[in-house]
Amino acid sequence: MLNNARFRGEFYDVREMRAVELNSASLGFSEELMMENAGAWVAKVARSKGESFLILVGKGGKGGDGLVAARHLALMGAEVMVLFPYKECEIKKETTKKNLERAKMSGVRFVKEFTEADVIIDALLGTGVKGMPRSPAKELIEQSNDFNAFKIAIDLPSGMDPDTGECELCFEADLIVTMHAPKPGLKNLMDKVIVAEIGIPKRADQYLGPGDLLLRPRGIRKGSNGRVAVIGGSKRYQGAPWISALAAFRAGADLVYVYTPTRMDFPELIWRKRTGTRVEEMSLKEALEKDRINVIVVGPGLAEEALEITKEVLEYAKEKDVSLVLDADSLKVLPEIGEKLGWKAVLTPHLGEASKLLGRSLTDSPKERMEAAFDISDSFEACVILKGPIDVVACKDKLVLNTTGNEYMTVGGTGDALSGVVGALLGRDEPWWAAKATTYAVGKSGEICVEERGHASPTCLIETVPKVLHSVK
């Protein structure tokens, strides 16, 4: 699996692509640089297809790519016509504006109507498309489809939904030059696709960055951002579930219940006294049902009750549509239960727990850790955060590394905070995004805590995580 792994999977949906672009920008690679590379690639591929070119230019980033391609083709000696059917003031992207000015200075002819050419380049609607093509893009797509020329689409055919491939009216491309990674909508067209490297550094794919905080917007009804139950704690470990629950609440879960033997005073959290698998006078399942729980964090501090409780939680999750976080003691008993979790769970092992999950010893070697994360994900059908100095997040065919955090985070309770944050984010997003955002944000919070206070206590992490989560919109 590891040898041919593309870090974030083979196809990048719109959100993944945005994330990687943001990560790239945070590493000092500007949008302008990428647009220049994108356009230059298109020009290089297109040049051999004819002598005259009609480039249909939209007002977004894809339009910018088209304008760069126009300039390069003109410099290569081709006859280049650009049809830009909008007002210049409608362009919002600065980089696209700049490239419109540059194209004007580069021997490109601007035309007002659809004009014959050997090659038509579609630079109208890219990953920013919303719904069916509207006028004037609609008419230009129709005219292109009716016209006999070699047709090249930039990034994806205009009109196609990048994530689903849905396509009522689409530019009928002979060739698609897609930027950086193919989009899921192109799955059935891969024989026409060329992937252009536009200067995004490998690090932006391989490591988490601020772009991985692009979570779905919060729901506006109470409960729509998660009703989380943290099931944990024992006579020996009383604090762990409370840390996890408080982290879940601060990270944005609407309602957080703590099913644990011992009360602690946090007025935001709802305590349910648990004795073994009984919660107040109900069974665990009855309690979960009554509290209308849709995310369960199980494990922190459970100790010897872990097997029985984890079993019951997994049974419940199988029957009901709930998401799961398995941490600490629940991870230790998972191999014994042997359940597949159906891709609705996140497991949060450190190296020791990972080794128990796989039944083999593991070293700190990065390659081995990546393999281990993939293997755990495969075996249990779950997303995995393998914690450590370099964290590994793996989910089916996707994997990404994380370097945020520091050695002050080895103190007790940071793992409990992390599992709570994942729980909260599972209340509003899918496991891959919940796991990525949590891993980056908890580590980043550790850095901020050490800088500001000289320690990375769980309490400080819990206070800092919300700010980090809000730092990208």
Ligand SMILES: NC(=O)C1=CN([C@@H]2O[C@H](COP(=O)(O)OP(=O)(O)OC[C@H]3O[C@@H](n4cnc5c(N)ncnc54)[C@H](O)[C@@H]3O)[C@@H](O)[C@H]2O)[C@@H](O)CC1
């Ligand atoms: N952001 C980046 O870093 C890079 C982006 N690139 C290009 O930029 C594209 C994304 O840019 P944008 O986000 O600006 O998106 P688009 O280039 O898809 O442009 C969206 C524009 O089209 C309009 N629009 C949306 N739906 C429409 C519809 N149904 N009918 C008619 N008009 C519609 C919107 O008003 C918006 O102005 C990518 O596909 C790629 O080609 C590349 O230049 C590489 C770098």
Ligand SMILES: Nc1ncnc2c1ncn2[C@@H]1O[C@H](COP(=O)(O)OP(=O)(O)O)[C@@H](O)[C@H]1O
């Ligand atoms: N040496 C380290 N360097 C960077 N981050 C670390 C280090 N040790 C732990 N972390 C981070 O601390 C968090 C909790 O991990 P860990 O301490 O392994 O959990 P646990 O509490 O389960 O032992 C994770 O976000 C992890 O990335």
Ligand SMILES: [K+]
């Ligand atoms: K880390």
